[in-house]
Every structure is written in structure tokens, then in C-alpha cells.
Amino acid sequence: MNKLQRIQPLALPVEKVLIPDTKSFILSNEVPVYMIEAGTEDIMRLEFIFRAGLVKENLPLISSTCNMMLSEGSQNYTSEELNRLLDYYGVFLNLTAEKDCAGVVLFFLSKHIEKVLELSREILFRPVFPQPELNALMNKRLRWYLVNREKVQNLAIDQFFESLFGKNHPYGHQVSEQDFENIIPSQLSDFHTKYYTPGNMAVLVSGKIHNKTEELLNSYFGNISSKEIKIEGAVNFLTDNAVRKVHINKPATVQTAVRIGSTTINKRHPDYPGLKILDSVLGGYFGSRLMKNIREEKGFTYGISSSLTSLDLTGYKVISTEVSQKNCKRTIDEIYNEIKLLQNVPVKKEEMSVVRNYMSGEMVRMFDGPFALAESFRSTWEFGLDNSYYYRLAEKIITIDPDEIKELAGTYYNIDELYEVTVGSE
Amino acid sequence: MVNYRRFLLENGLRVLVHEDKSTPLIAMNLLYDVGSRDEDPAMTGLAHLFEHLMFGGSINITDYDTPLQLVGGENNAFTNNDITNYYLTIPSENIETGFWLESDRMLELDFSPKNLDTQKNVVIEEFNQRYINQPYGDAILKLRPMVYTIHPYRWPTIGMDMDHIKNIDLEHVKSFFFSHYAPNNAILSLTGNIGYDLALELTQKWFGPIEKRAIQPRNLPAEPLQTEERNLTIEKDVPSTALYIVWHIGPRNSSDFYTLDLITDLLAGGESGRLYTKLVREKKLFSEINAYLTADIDPGLIIVQGKLMKGVDIQYAEESVNEVIKGLQSKNGINDEMEKVKNKFESSTVFSNTSILNKAANLSFFELLGTPGLINCDVENYRKVSHGMVIEAIRRYIIPSNCSTLKYISTRNEI
Numbered sequence: 142m143n144k145l146q147r148i149q150p151l152a153l154p155v156e157k158v159l160i161p162d163t164k165s166f167i168l169s170n171e172v173p174v175y176m177i178e179a180g181t182e183d184i185m186r187l188e189f190i191f192r193a194g195l196v197k198e199n200l201p202l203i204s205s206t207c208n209m210m211l212s213e214g215s216q217n218y219t220s221e222e223l224n225r226l227l228d229y230y231g232v233f234l235n236l237t238a239e240k241d242c243a244g245v246v247l248f249f250l251s252k253h254i255e256k257v258l259e260l261s262r263e264i265l266f267r268p269v270f271p272q273p274e275l276n277a278l279m280n281k282r283l284r285w286y287l288v289n290r291e292k293v294q295n296l297a298i299d300q301f302f303e304s305l306f307g308k309n310h311p312y313g314h315q316v317s318e319q320d321f322e323n324i325i326p327s328q329l330s331d332f333h334t335k336y337y338t339p340g341n342m343a344v345l346v347s348g349k350i351h352n353k354t355e356e357l358l359n360s361y362f363g364n365i366s367s368k369e370i371k372i373e374g375a376v377n378f379l380t381d382n383a384v385r386k387v388h389i390n391k392p393a394t395v396q397t398a399v400r401i402g403s404t405t406i407n408k409r410h411p412d413y414p415g416l417k418i419l420d421s422v423l424g425g426y427f428g429s430r431l432m433k434n435i436r437e438e439k440g441f442t443y444g445i446s447s448s449l450t451s452l453d454l455t456g457y458k459v460i461s462t463e464v465s466q467k468n469c470k471r472t473i474d475e476i477y478n479e480i481k482l483l484q485n486v487p488v489k490k491e492e493m494s495v496v497r498n499y500m501s502g503e504m505v506r507m508f509d510g511p512f513a514l515a516e517s518f519r520s521t522w523e524f525g526l527d528n529s530y531y532y533r534l535a536e537k538i539i540t541i542d543p544d545e546i547k548e549l550a551g552t553y554y555n556i557d558e559l560y561e562v563t564v565g566s567e
Numbered sequence: 568m569v570n571y572r573r574f575l576l577e578n579g580l581r582v583l584v585h586e587d588k589s590t591p592l593i594a595m596n597l598l599y600d601v602g603s604r605d606e607d608p609a610m611t612g613l614a615h616l617f618e619h620l621m622f623g624g625s626i627n628i629t630d631y632d633t634p635l636q637l638v639g640g641e642n643n644a645f646t647n648n649d650i651t652n653y654y655l656t657i658p659s660e661n662i663e664t665g666f667w668l669e670s671d672r673m674l675e676l677d678f679s680p681k682n683l684d685t686q687k688n689v690v691i692e693e694f695n696q697r698y699i700n701q702p703y704g705d706a707i708l709k710l711r712p713m714v715y716t717i718h719p720y721r722w723p724t725i726g727m728d729m730d731h732i733k734n735i736d737l738e739h740v741k742s743f744f745f746s747h748y749a750p751n752n753a754i755l756s757l758t759g760n761i762g763y764d765l766a767l768e769l770t771q772k773w774f775g776p777i778e779k780r781a782i783q784p785r786n787l788p789a790e791p792l793q794t795e796e797r798n799l800t801i802e803k804d805v806p807s808t809a810l811y812i813v814w815h816i817g818p819r820n821s822s823d824f825y826t827l828d829l830i831t832d833l834l835a836g837g838e839s840g841r842l843y844t845k846l847v848r849e850k851k852l853f854s855e856i857n858a859y860l861t862a863d864i865d866p867g868l869i870i871v872q873g874k875l876m877k878g879v880d881i882q883y884a885e886e887s888v889n890e891v892i893k894g895l896q897s898k899n900g901i902n903d904e905m906e907k908v909k910n911k912f913e914s915s916t917v918f919s920n921t922s923i924l925n926k927a928a929n930l931s932f933f934e935l936l937g938t939p940g941l942i943n944c945d946v947e948n949y950r951k952v953s954h955g956m957v958i959e960a961i962r963r964y965i966i967p968s969n970c971s972t973l974k975y976i977s978t979r980n981e982i
Contacts, residue, residue, distance in 0.1 A: 147627050147667065147670075147671060147674075149628075149634065149664070149667060150661075150663035150664050150666075150667050152634075152637050152638045152661060152664065153638070153660045153661055155638070155639035155658045155660070155661070156591070156658065156660065180589065180921060181587070181589045181921075182917055182920070182921050183917075184917060184918060184921065212838075220848075221839065221844060221848065224837065224838040224839040225839040225907065227837075227839075228836065228837050228838075228839045228907050228908070228910075228911050229903075229906070229907040229910060229911075230910065231910040231911050231913060231914025231915070232914070233914070233915075233918070248918060249914070250914055250917065277847070277848060277851065280851070280854060280876060281847070281854045281855065284806065284807055284854035284855070284874055284876070285854070285855075287806035287807065288702050288703075288805075288806050288807075288874075290806075291701075291702040291805070291806065292700070292701060292702070293700060393804075394700055395695045395699050395700050396692070396695050396696055396699075396700045426636065427632055427636075428632050428633055428636050436685075436689055437685065438685065439685070439688075440684070440685035440686065440687070440688030440689050440692070441688070441692070442689070442692050443689055443690075443692045443693035443696050443697075463692075463696050463700070464692070465692060465695065494637060495633055495636045495637050496636075498636060498637050498638060498639050499636035499637070499639060499640075499641075501639050502636075502638070502639020502640055502641060502657070502658055503639075503641070505591055505592060505639065505658050506592065506641070506656065509590050509591065509592055510589075510590065510921060510922075511921075512921075
């Protein structure tokens with residue numbers, strides 16, 4: 142074929158993302174509800190979010206266990222009945238317990254809205270935490286834990302969080318085998334009463350929303366009231382570790398897990414959109430510098446990436462990879478070299494265009510369809526932000542200049558302040 | 568309902584188009600009818616390594632990823648026993664860049680020696696990360712050669728031996744390309760914000776001029792009928808003992824595929840599945856247990872795998888699994904459970920079809936099976952399964968002479 146016929150099509154600028162409006166209202170008991178109408182199929186996504194994450198723990202594992210036990214038996218249904226009914230109505234239930242928030246997400250055909258709300262109320266506000274189910278869960282979780290502790294990447298990230306946030310803070314505490322034996326139902330029910338309350342809750346609905354949703358939400362959830370309970374809150378002092386480099390010896394492993402990073406600003410900070418772009422350049426996508434250098438140039442690893450995460454009390458950035466032991470030292474040196482390069486040499490115009498356009502495309506994907514829309518909404522709502530955050534990010538993607546990226550790299554990637562965790566055989 | 572239209576280019580490329588105007592994006596899925604089953608037994612892992620090489624530049628384009636990122640696109644690919652599948656999503660205004668990129672690497676690759684060396688290392692690290700450096704990661708490597716004696720499914724997609732990967736040279740790579748990568752061995756699906764006419768025009772423009780190639784005929788040895796039970800026990804320093812029980816089934820196109828799929832859903836579809844209810848919840852023999860079909864095009868497998876609770880006798884655990892499966896033949900409560908898994912299947916199909924990428928991948932795969940219409944009658948086929956069919960399938964497949972068992976014993980002092 143004639144080469145000349147295969148001319149590269151013109152790259153058109155990706156159109157600016159248009160985010161559909163969110164409708165909001167409150168239930169009779171003042172629970173906020175957010176609704177995003179989107180999609181072509183008669184399906185819905187319903188999320189109940191509570192400020193009941195890891196950060197509220199006064200006892201290791203209590204937040205995740207409380208969350209996982211929600212569907213293990215309620216006042217009106219046994220665990221088996223609840224799970225059978227959810228399956229019978231074709232409902233997908235995700236229980237989520239993260240560092241700050243916890244809750245449930247349900248995916249279902251819109252026509253089943255009423256049944257789903259009835260079961261959700263049982264799960265969220267009438268759980269009974271039965272002892273046999275708790276024993277089974279903790280046994281199971283202990284098995285998972287033991288398997289996870291065999292994996293270098295899990296050992297590395299657990300140690301990384303401890304180094305960043307301190308072993309006594311829920312963000313950084315590493316669980317131990319004994320922790321799985323200590324939890325009793327009354328502690329779960331105390332935690333539940335304190336944190337799974339209407340005052341602590343928000344509801345997020347998206348999809349092709351059933352026209353009775355508002356009315357039904359009010360009738361199932363609008364008359365629930367919060368109860369006062371006195372249990373001790375979590376210790377909320379973040380304390381970073383003085384030791385910057387930690388190696389954990391894990392004999393007989395063929396790869397070493399590497400985690401390098403530190404605490405940083407979160408979404409509420411005006412520099413965050415710029416930092417997000419810097420993070421992309423460094424390791425946030427397939428064409429990033431770390432991927433190109435460590436995987437595509439040197440073939441040291443199957444994958445390397447960097448990421449930026451916002452938490453309520455702080456934020457963190459981390460570079461993650463698994464490499465063969467013999468290439469570990471060189472990989473780490475190269476990671477620091479790439480950071481120094483960003484601090485000293487402005488990103489060239491061509492690379493800036495790639496990152497700008499890739500990220501603009503990402504923004505289109507972040508608002509494509511009812512599920513993506515809900516997740517994007519939630520990840521700003523959590524920080525008290527609204528869609529203006531995304532418009533600022535979209536604007537920054539187009540306007541940021543290479544000098545600003547260089548400055549951000551200097552400000553936020555001080556190499557002396559980075560933690561370095563490695564796990565592998567010595 | 569997923570409405571779609573098909574057309575065939577003169578060079579043999581099959582094309583399917585489904586328009587969905589609710590999204591600003593287009594998904595493009597290009598399936599090549601080549602997988603690890605098409606490999607030389609002395610050079611396993613080549614199909615998957617080849618997938619990596621497809622990103623290293625083509626005849627007119629030095630680098631695949633950058634121009635795609637430059638127009639806001641994102642892409643990935645996977646290889647399995649049967650197929651190699653490449654996919655991307657892109658804002659619709661820039662779809663032509665997708666055509667330019669995909670057609671160029673179908674036309675010819677760059678075949679750079681440096682890229683080959685690098686990607687061989689990347690694949691070896693992938694092997695280490697997924698199969699060696701994970702507890703139980705090598706179970707599937709042990710299972711396959713026990714279950715398949717001559718069919719190429721006896722080796723994993725990544726390759727049975729990393730020495731095979733090390734020995735691959737550029738000549739092997741080139742010959743693999745010209746005998747498997749061609750318009751007449753590929754299926755292109757386009758879904759999302761693209762109309763039929765534009766799809767047709769762009770496909771003609773970019774793929775039309777690529778000539779047909781002589782595809783290496785597929786002549787795979789059929790796996791002989793298994794006639795007696797097979798057992799393998801290995802001991803490893805892992806946290807708990809694991810059990811894998813496997814039975815042969817028919818090919819993806821066989822009439823009882825949906826029955827078997829429904830059986831695995833009765834057994835392990837969610838927390839209300841029978842295996843979970845009976846063996847995790849009630850008898851507390853396992854900490855987790857799962858059942859699934861491999862869904863291969865050639866005769867595949869049902870796999871049940873679970874991790875045992877401490878102190879449980881593995882023989883007893885194995886018998887209990889069999890008892891639960893046999894229990895599906897009893898009428899007791901079965902109708903409600905069948906209705907439940909059918910509802911769940913329907914719901915999960917509706918959810919899967921909200922994604923343009925899933926729709927594109929499904930259209931390509933079902934076209935490969937010769938039945939693109941399956942995208943709309945999957946649910947109907949599944950709903951047709953009766954209890955009689957379940958009983959019949961269990962009698963036919965869940966028998967000792969068709970069974971292989973891997974006992975993965977923990978040598979650790981159990982906690």
C-alpha cells in the first residue's frame with residue numbers, strides 16, 4: 142500500500158466535558174439526597190454513604206467488620222434470607238468501608254426500587270450482628286489476611302501507610318492476627334448506633350430514576366432518627382515516622398515490591414489540579430515517564446505507576462511497582478532521577494500535548510454514563526466540593542504551563558521527605 | 568436490545584456496528600482469531616508476547632500509544648486460549664485516529680529487535696508477578712497439564728516455560744504475524760457515538776486496502792475422553808490448604824453450555840449460592856469457595872476451587888462438594904433457586920450492556936462463534952434451562968471418571 146495514503150488524521154481538541162446537573166433535596170429527617178438522571182437502560186445505582194470509615198475506629202477492624210456484617214442478618218431477615226432476596230431481585234450489593242467513609246452501593250433494575258429500599262433499610266438500620274455469622278466472617282477474614290500477608294505488595298502498602306500516618310492512627314495501623322479474635326457483637330452494634338445514623342448519611346441516586354424514588358425514599362428512610370451513644374472516638378493524631386527507609390525481608394520471593402511517596406495536599410487545596418497533572422506525567426498513565434523508562438525501555442517490570450489520593454485529614458502520593466530483585470536498586474535510582482528531572486527541566490511541548498489530551502479524554506470517560514457520574518460526584522462531595530472542582534481541573538489541563546509543573550515538582554516532591562518501602566528477599 | 572448491523576469487506580474483515588448516541592465516546596474492538604491454542608508446543612506464550620509487541624510501533628507509526636493519547640483515547644488488550652482482543656475508547660470526534668492506528672498494525676508491524684527484547688523481559692516479570700510471587704499462583708500451571716493431555720489448553724496463555732519466551736526470535740514473530748494477523752482472521756466492532764455509514768466509510772478507507780493473507784489452518788488435536796479419575800497432591804508453604812476439582816465439559820457452542828453456566832450459578836452465584844450456604848456458612852469447611860466455567864471455545868472445564876478452614880479433612884471436604892452438586896438433582900427448593908439465578912443473569916446482562924466496551928467485545932466474540940445474535944438472546948437461552956436439563960448435565964459430567972483433583976496442601980503449622 143502506498144505510504145502516502147496513510148496520513149495521520151488530524152487530532153481534534155477533545156470537547157470540554159459537560160457535567161449534567163445534580164438534583165438535590167432533603168428527606169423529612171434532613172438526610173440529603175442527590176439525584177443524577179442518566180443512561181438509556183432502566184437501571185439504577187443507589188448509594189448510601191456514612192462517615193463511618195476506618196478513621197472512626199477505636200478498635201482495629203471495627204469499621205470494616207461493622208460494614209461487612211450489615212447484610213449478615215437483620216430484625217426481619219436472616220443473613221441467608223437477605224442474600225437470597227437480593228439475588229432473587231437481581232440486585233448487586235457492594236459493601237464499602239474506606240478510610241473515611243463507609244456504606245453500601247446497590248445496582249438494580251429500576252422496577253425493583255421498592256423492594257430494594259425495604260431491604261436497604263433492613264441492612265442499614267436494623268442489623269443484628271449475630272454471633273455465629275460474626276465468627277464465620279472473622280474466620281474467613283483471618284484466612285484472607287494470612288494469604289494477603291504472603292504477598293509482597295500488601296506487606297509494602299501496609300508498611301507504607303504506617304510510615305506515613307503512624308502506627309496508632311487508624312489510617313496507618315497494621316492489623317495483626319489477634320485483632321480478628323477480639324471483636325464482639327456489642328462493639329459492632331455500638332459502632333453502628335454511633336456512626337450509621339441519618340445525621341451521618343447521604344444518599345446518591347443515579348441512572349434512569351424511577352419516578353417514585355423521592356416519595357419512596359421518604360417513606361422508608363425519612364422517619365428514622367439518630368440515637369445518642371457514648372463510645373470513645375478514634376485517636377486522630379497523624380504522626381509520621383522519622384525513619385524514611387524501611388526494608389522488610391520476605392524470603393523466597395522472586396520480586397521486590399517498592400512503594401515510594403509521602404503525605405501531600407488533598408482535593409481541597411488550590412494546587413491539587415496541577416499536582417494531578419504532574420502525577421500523570423510522572424506515572425499516572427500508560428505513556429507516563431515511569432512506564433516508558435522502567436517498563437518500555439528497560440523491561441524491569443510488568444507495571445509501574447504513581448497515584449495521588451485525597452483523604453479527609455490529608456492526602457498522599459505513592460509510586461508502586463514490583464521488580465525483580467536484581468533490578469530493584471536501579472529501579473529506585475531511576476524513580477528518583479525521574480523526579481529530579483521534573484524538578485529541573487520543564488516538560489516539552491509535545492509531551493504536554495499528549496498529557497493534556499489524554500487527561501481531557503479521561504475527563505470525558507469520568508462523566509460517561511450513570512455509574513461513572515455517580516462515582517465522580519461522590520469523590521468531590523466527600524470533600525465538601527462540587528462540580529466546580531472538575532471545571533477547574535479541566536481548565537488547568539488546558540492552561541498549565543511547563544514552568545508551573547516544574548515548580549510543583551519542586552514544592553511537592555522533596556526527595557528528602559519521601560518514604561521508601563521495599564519488601565522482598567534480601 | 569442491542570441493535571447492530573454487519574458487513575463484510577472484500578478482504579474478509581467482518582465488521583459489526585452498534586450506535587448508541589447517549590455517549591460522547593466510541594469503542595473499537597478488534598478481535599484476532601488467534602490464541603495460545605494456536606501455538607507450537609515448543610514455543611508456548613508466543614500469542615501473548617505478540618500482543619505486547621503490537622504496541623511497539625507499526626510500519627508507518629513509530630509508537631502506538633502516544634498518538635492515541637494525543638486524541639484523548641485509551642486502550643488495552645488481552646490474550647486467552649482462543650483469541651487476542653484489542654480495544655480502545657476515544658471521544659467520537661477523533662475516531663479516525665483509531666482507524667489509522669489499528670489498520671496500520673494490521674498492515675504490518677515494525678518488528679524492532681529492541682522492543683522484542685524488552686517485552687520478553689516484561690512478560691517474564693508478568694509471569695513472576697502473577698504466577699510465582701503469589702500464594703496459589705502456580706495452581707493453574709499444575710492443573711492444566713493434568714486435565715489436558717494433548718490439547719493445547721494444557722499450557723497457560725502466558726506460556727508453560729519461560730525458556731520458551733527467552734528463545735523466541737524475530738523470525739518466529741514475523742512468521743506468527745503473517746500467518747495469523749490479517750483482515751480475513753479478524754472481527755472489528757464499533758459501538759457508541761458512531762453511525763453505520765461513517766463506520767462503513769472509515770472501515771473501507773483504512774482497512775479496505777489491506778490484502779487477505781494465507782491463515783495457518785487450525786488443526787488441533789482433540790482431547791481424548793478421560794476414562795479415570797486423576798489426582799495430584801502438592802505441598803507448599805501457604806497459609807491454608809486449597810482444593811481444586813475439575814470436570815471436562817463440551818465446547819462453548821454446545822447445547823448444554825447454558826445449563827452448565829446455570830449450574831455454576833446455583834453453586835456459587837453470590838453469597839446465597841449452594842456451596843457457600845452449605846459449606847462455608849453451615850458446615851464451615853471452607854473459608855471461601857467458588858465454581859465457574861472456563862468458557863473456552865474448544866471443550867472446556869467446570870472448576871470448583873476453595874480454601875479449607877483449619878483442621879478440616881480434605882477428603883471430607885471433597886466429598887461434601889460432590890454431595891452439594893448432586894443435591895441439585897433433588898426437587899427440594901430448586902424452582903425458586905433456578906428463578907433466582909435466572910433473574911440475576913438477566914440483571915447482570917442488562918448491566919453489562921450499559922458499557923460500550925462490553926457491547927463491542929461481546930459483538931466480536933459472538934460473531935466469532937458464528938452467532939452474533941447471541942448478544943440479544945443470551946438471557947432467553949439461559950431462561951430456557953429446566954431442572955431436567957440440570958439433572959441430565961450433572962449425570963453426564965459430574966462423574967468420577969471425568970474428574971481431576973488438585974490438593975494443594977499447606978505445610979504450615981495451621982493457626
